[in-house]
Amino acid sequence: MKALISNKVFRIVAFADLLQQSAIWIRNISLLFYVMEQTNGDPVAVSLLNVLEYTPIFLFSFIGGAFADRWNPKRTMITGDLLSAISIGVILLFVLAGSWQAVFAATVVSAIVSQFSQPSSAVMFKRHVPGELLAPAISISQGIMSLFIIVGPVVGTLIYSTLGLVYSLAAMIGLFLAAVLVQLTLPPSPRPPERRAVPILEDVKAGFRYIRGKRNLIVIAITFACIGLGSGLIQPLDIFIVTERLQLHKESVQWFHALSGAGMLVGGAAAAFLGQKLNPRVVIFVGIAFLSCSIIVEALSVWVYLTAAMRFSVGVMTAFMQIVLGAIMMKLVEEAYIGRVNGAITPLLMAGTLAGTAMAGPLMKTFTLVPVYGMSATIILIAAFASLSMKLGGNAANTERSAVHLD
Structure with a gap:
């Protein structure tokens, strides 16, 4: 385990995951409560959040994985979190202007971006973590997500009930930008072997x-x-x-x-x-x-x-x-x-x-x-x-x- 903790790439990716999971759970809880308030608990509107989250997975997962093999994984991860922060900033402006329905777009954008950035994290592990440490690395990454299944709803509820939607969105922007800064410290990835250009x-x-x-x-x-x-x-x-x-x-x-x-x-x-x-x-x-x-x-x-x-x-x-x-x-x-x-x-x-x-x-x-x-x-x-x-x-x-x- 000491060898894994001393691995710089693992530490950076794990900490970035921690920041991203915090942002995701603030999004999940804040948007759920906000949509329920705006629609008086309409189950169709609430279920639409799930549909908008899962549909992009089918539309973009195959393509996202293919691009992850082509692109520089460090750059892809940074760009993904940066796009998430920018998109939430745009949505925040719409909410301030009174167009509350724009919150649905936050779920769509987040789901699309994750289909490009998540495979890139796997590529980083494959390139920089020794084979005998892959299982512990994956287990800790999984553990972070498991931890947020427990504490995520509590954190999201606390922030939304205390600060409201506007500051919840602002907190998400801050967390994604923090993840970008952390990932900037990743070492340069070795260039993969050149492959002939194909569609x-x-x-x-x-x-x-x-x-x-x-x-x-x-x-x-x-x-x-x-x-x-x-x-x-x-x-x-x-x-x-x-x-x-x-x-x-x-x-x-x-x-x-x-x-x-x-x-x-x-x-x-x-x-x-x-x-x-x-x-x-x-x-x-x-x-x-x-x-x-x-x-x-x-x-x-x-x-x-x-x-x-x-x-x-x-x-x-x-x-x-x-x-x-x-x-x-x-x-x-x-x-x-x-x-x-x-x-x-x-x-x-x-x-x-x-x-x-x-x-x-x-x-x-x-x-x-x-x-x-x-x-x-x-x-x-x-x-x-x-x-x-x-x-x-x-x-x-x-x-x-x-x-x-x-x-």
């Missing part, structure tokens, strides 16, 4: 061909898609576990989210210390299988403490499993394809989640709560068995190295 869509297609030519990446893509679909089926129904099965007030759902976030924080820390010592194939299978079983337990449980314990445990296992998967991907993928592979595989999780979310309501009306949770558990269990198809180890590494380059 960007050809680069995207090359990324898909690269994934298709590597068995482990195909398995990871299928696993992500199944987990996304299964999780999406129950994500909107979470509130009904609290109100129908546990007979609690709907406001109590926040504490279960906090338990999940705390579990992810613990899981991230555990992965940093134990991830290199355990068989990754076993970790992934056990983690996904446990997630499947926990869904059944939550659906059947009428005991608050049992459900709470499952939420915490699922957070631990999910973070551990995601970090191990992320480390495997970083090791399997050549530097020239990091952005495109991230841009192709990660959205599959989101696509599955949104597809499951769209079906959740009608399925619950038709089959009730417990059967829908059973469907979710079954789909995720399929992902667990699919993950066993990964071939990790010396033979797999030789197979991956012998794959044909497709550029």
Whole structure:
């Protein structure tokens, strides 16, 4: 761990992540509360925030990953945060002029920019962090996000309730500009090997061909898609576990989210210390299988403490499993394809989640709560068995190295 902390690139990227997560959670909470106030709690307007956040992921993730492989990652990260700060400044002017609907644009711009800057962070890790330190680096990065699942809503609520929307937007501008200043201290990135100029869509297609030519990446893509679909089926129904099965007030759902976030924080820390010592194939299978079983337990449980314990445990296992998967991907993928592979595989999780979310309501009306949770558990269990198809180890590494380059 000392070697990782002494790595300058890791320290800078982690601190920039901390600033960015602070800005993102101020945005999430401030815009949510502000839109509810302006629309008298209109659920359509509130849900539109989520739609505007996730839609750009599908439209720009593939292209963003391809550009991340072409562009200088340091410059891309700095430009992304600078554009975020400028866009929020423009939106602030619209709000001061009385056009409150402009706040929706803040979510769109932030989502678009992140599809270019996030893959660039992965490229920086690949170039500057030694391979044996990638898993701890990813686990700490994941831990920062997990930490903000717990404290982000509290910080965002405090700032908005104390300062209001205008100063919340101003705080976001300051945080993004601070992230820019921090990232300016990153060392220059070595120039990648010159590649012949091709249209960007050809680069995207090359990324898909690269994934298709590597068995482990195909398995990871299928696993992500199944987990996304299964999780999406129950994500909107979470509130009904609290109100129908546990007979609690709907406001109590926040504490279960906090338990999940705390579990992810613990899981991230555990992965940093134990991830290199355990068989990754076993970790992934056990983690996904446990997630499947926990869904059944939550659906059947009428005991608050049992459900709470499952939420915490699922957070631990999910973070551990995601970090191990992320480390495997970083090791399997050549530097020239990091952005495109991230841009192709990660959205599959989101696509599955949104597809499951769209079906959740009608399925619950038709089959009730417990059967829908059973469907979710079954789909995720399929992902667990699919993950066993990964071939990790010396033979797999030789197979991956012998794959044909497709550029």
